[in-house]
Amino acid sequence: MDGNGRWAGKRSLKRFLGHQQGAESVQFVVETASRINLPFLTLYAFSLENNLRRPKSEVNFLMRLLRSYLVSNVKRMNDNNVRMEYIGRIQELPSEVQDTMQWASEATARNSGTTLTLALNYGSRSEIVDAVRSILTGLVAEAHQRGCSLEDLIQVDGLESRLDEHHICDHLYTAHMPDPDLVIRTSGEQRISNFLLWQIAYSEIFITDRLWPDFRGIHLLEAIQAYQKRERRFGGLGETFTDEDLDQLEPACQVAEEIATELTPNQLTPR
Numbered sequence: 001m002d003g004n005g006r007w008a009g010k011r012s013l014k015r016f017l018g019h020q021q022g023a024e025s026v027q028f029v030v031e032t033a034s035r036i037n038l039p040f041l042t043l044y045a046f047s048l049e050n051n052l053r054r055p056k057s058e059v060n061f062l063m064r065l066l067r068s069y070l071v072s073n074v075k076r077m078n079d080n081n082v083r084m085e086y087i088g089r090i091q092e093l094p095s096e097v098q099d100t101m102q103w104a105s106e107a108t109a110r111n112s113g114t115t116l117t118l119a120l121n122y123g124s125r126s127e128i129v130d131a132v133r134s135i136l137t138g139l140v141a142e143a144h145q146r147g148c149s150l151e152d153l154i155q156v157d158g159l160e161s162r163l164d165e166h167h168i169c170d171h172l173y174t175a176h177m178p179d180p181d182l183v184i185r186t187s188g189e190q191r192i193s194n195f196l197l198w199q200i201a202y203s204e205i206f207i208t209d210r211l212w213p214d215f216r217g218i219h220l221l222e223a224i225q226a227y228q229k230r231e232r233r234f235g236g237l238g239e240t241f242t243d244e245d246l247d248q249l250e251p252a253c254q255v256a257e258e259i260a261t262e263l264t265p266n267q268l269t270p271r
């Protein structure tokens, strides 16, 4: 949700009016997501760094805006079958904000359409730290229960069975969600800014110059349309790479063999 401040600055308005307009965009975009049956939409609304580095007055305003957004929009969320969830160090937010957040998520918990996840007081590195701490805490508790040392516990089954990518995923805030297919960055910024670093390893990225307060459902659809034209390869060769292409590669394999032969210790003058 980038560009609220710039949107306001361009109109010689105070930054908070940009945030207010940005909150309006949220509902438009969510309702379009729900209309096209998008299962998950995650908005990076407030980072850990925003919380630490923005003036207290702006942070307080954002917290009030978030509460008022939730209170005013829960009915529309229900009308649109949208479920509210959150990721981030929520426990560090003011208690009255946490209460409203919990109320909104409970009030929409039965909806089965789009899950709108707000990333609040969120930072991806701290999410990974929290995941590792949680895994370690679990292991220590299990060792304690079995009456053995952590070292013994790990040795019994092997470290690989105790810690792999699936274990990390299962302890991230997003454990219940699939990895994002598409990341949209507004306001032309070409950075990831500590957002879902683990989860977006193979996500497609769409950058638009449009500032978040000007972003509407139609722009979400444009981004999805662009995404649908991408070829996702996940490190493989992709669907457009046919067997014919592979046939053409065979001579390349021969060349590789030839080069390998030339590199034997007896022939020290490779091409």
Ligand code: FPP
Binding pocket: 001, 002, 003, 004, 005, 006, 007, 019, 020, 022, 023, 026, 043, 045, 046, 047, 050, 062, 065, 066, 069, 118
């Ligand atoms: C980025 O714009 C936006 C934010 C840091 C805050 C967005 C949060 C809200 C609008 C609060 C309400 C949340 C919801 C979900 C209703 P920026 O200030 O970094 O803009 P700039 O880069 O142009 O300065």
